Amino acid sequence: MSGPRYPGFTTLALHTAAGAPVAPPAVATLEERIAALEGGVAGIATASGQAALHLAVATLASAGHHVVVARNLRGDAHALLAHGLERFGVTTTFVDPRDPDAWRAAIRPATRLLAGAALDDACAHVLDIPRVGAIAHEHDLPLLVDATLATPWCLASFDHGADLVFHGAGFLAGQACAGGGLLVDGGTFDWAGAHARTGRFAELCEPDPRADGRVFAEESTVGAFALCARHAGLRDFGATLGAHDAAVMLQGLETLGVRMARHGAGAHTVAEALAAHPAVAGVAYPALASHPDHAIAQRLLPRGCGAVVAFTLRGGHAAAVRFLDALKVFGRAADCGGARSQATADGAGTVRLVVGLEDADDLLDDLARALKLAQKGA
Amino acid sequence: MLIDVNGKTAYVYTAGTTPAAGNSAIVFIHGAQNDHSVWTAQARALARQGHDVLAVDLPGHGRSAGPALATVEEMAAWLLALLDAAGIERAVLAGHSMGSLIALDATSRAPARVRGLALLGSTWPMPVSDALLETARTDEPAAIDMVNLWSHAGIAPAAPGSPQGVWVPGASRRLMQRLSQLNPAQLFHTDFVACNTYANGGTAASAVTCPTLFVQGRHDVMTPPRTARALVAAIPHAQVAAIDCGHALMTEQPDAVTAALSDFVRGLD
Secondary structure, X not given: OOOOOOOOHHHHHHHOOOOOOOOOOHHHHHHHHHHHHHOOOEEEEEOEHHHHHHHHHHHHOOOOOEEEEEOOOOHHHHHHHHHHOHHHOOEEEEEOOOOHHHHHHHOOOOEEEEEEEOEOOOOOOEOOHHHHHHHHHHXXXXXEEEOOOOHHHHOOHHHHOOOEEEEEOHXXXXXXXXXXXXXXXXXXXXXXXXXHHHOOOHHHHOOEHHHOOEXXXXXXXXXXXXXXXXXXXXXXXXXXXXXXXXXXXXXXXHOHHHHHHHHHHHHHHHHHHHHOOOOEEEEEXXXXXXXXOHHHHHHHOOOOOOXXXXXXXXXXXXXXXXXXXXXXXXXXXXXXXXXXXEEEEOOOOEEEEEOOOOOHHHHHHHHXXXXXXXXXXX | OEEEEOOEEEEEEOOOOOOOXXXXXXXXXXXXXXXXXXXXXXHHHHHHOOOEEEEEOOOOOOOOOOOOOOOHHHHHHHHHHHHHHHOOOOEEEEEEOHHHHHHHHHHHHOHHHEEEEEEEOOOOOOOOOHHHHHHHHHOHHHHHHHHXXXXXXXXXXXXXXXXXXXXXXXXXXXXXXXXXXXXXXXXXXXXXXXXXXXXXXXXXHHOXXXXXXXXXXXXXXXXXXXXXXXXXXXXXXXXXXXXXXXXXXXXXXXXXXXXXXXXXXXXXO
């Protein structure tokens, strides 16, 4: 029997919560639309991606609790977990995302959450969501994924075993300067079952004094986390998103699919060209067969591996500086998600490209010229 | 709250109320492959209006111990046993889809115990196609996806949902998937067979004397309002409220359904 069919990504991106007779509030529409695009049950808009991460952790972990996090979270997230939250009694163990034994060994009774970035700034890892999700679920713990660089167009996190997802605004808005973040509850984790077996997650499964004694896991069998995060966490901490920023992100979501297709195709072309260039010592892009997580990327990211390509030049840091100085099309900003390509370098000489929407030939010409000049100066 | 019914644990969501004899009580009965949480908006609202509310998990659904019951008649008898166990003498029964048949059958069994009857997304007979029955038996995830798409007026709903941020079709799909996880024993097929084979609806309806409300989704293709004409006609004193939504009325249009139920319950006094 051929059944009915769910609408495709961009149809959902254009139409979810869009047809009310009176213009609906942008924040509520955005929250519902990101839930639809992720295939989850509910979204919460926050002031930034960092605020979304904080809300997720603070909803599940209190003083004395513990989280296990892949080393590939971006720098500000690392700082929050390593230092900021430690001041409030929540401790973090950082692990090699590829080492299942390290994940398992780090889990203890006080652990409340596992987290990692699907793709990272250095293009070093593709988080093996099915494997890490399985480890989390073996221990009655949820998995939170930073899908900022992957976006829901490239990665269906919940289909692969994630329970919660968060985003920074960049690619969703299609504007590097956009503010905002989103936290999505996949509705996949059985909080009540885990509570019954382990005593964890009392915030969701017992009367919450912050919300008139409501028991979120009884109110909602599949959306308890989102209810608690909104009615307790968001109210406590107040990092909400303004209507204007929500409207910017909503408009960006309408074209997310077509933009990410072009970002990904451009990045793949650039990565292949770099890999073939004699001045380049190494390229990291998960769509290349040389990437250690290439096989995982093929399974999890069939539509492409996003816009970020990392590489190192022969000649190290000095060559990287000369390379950046020589670029004419690539800009020098460190932000992500805009239409214009950007290039930055870290202290060790690794160059990070965020490939934008320009014509690929122009990007390739720019890179070839800058690579040549970088070698000349040596 | 957890309560013992016929020697087995049953779960009832009470929205913070403490149901007790002598209070005004409203009992909510979910449909196939669902649980109490489809009624949360209505249960919380009616609790705030001062009623005791009891949104049940049927046996084998959600937090109530299994196995699932095989016929609407057995489920109706179980519901009355639950009222006994909870010490509830009289109550308003509100049922959705399969739950509406349970409410109807319970009313015909114990008319003195039912103050009012609210039938949402209801029809009788409630046939389930052979193809859907077979899909539910052999490929439950596919049956869930079909029913989820058919149950909503739009998969990209026109207006933002309630509670804020909830994508209603996604939440409904996950709920049905969770019910499968919690009870892998072909729950959907069992429920569908119960709907499909319930034969007592006509007799039960013609015996209803208490105030009755039908709430119908104008775009409902699971239990289309036109197929419910005979059932509605069998309860001539019934009121009918129509709402712009599909079959998942309580979550698609929570405020409108709450308003219809509130008005109905207020009118009983």
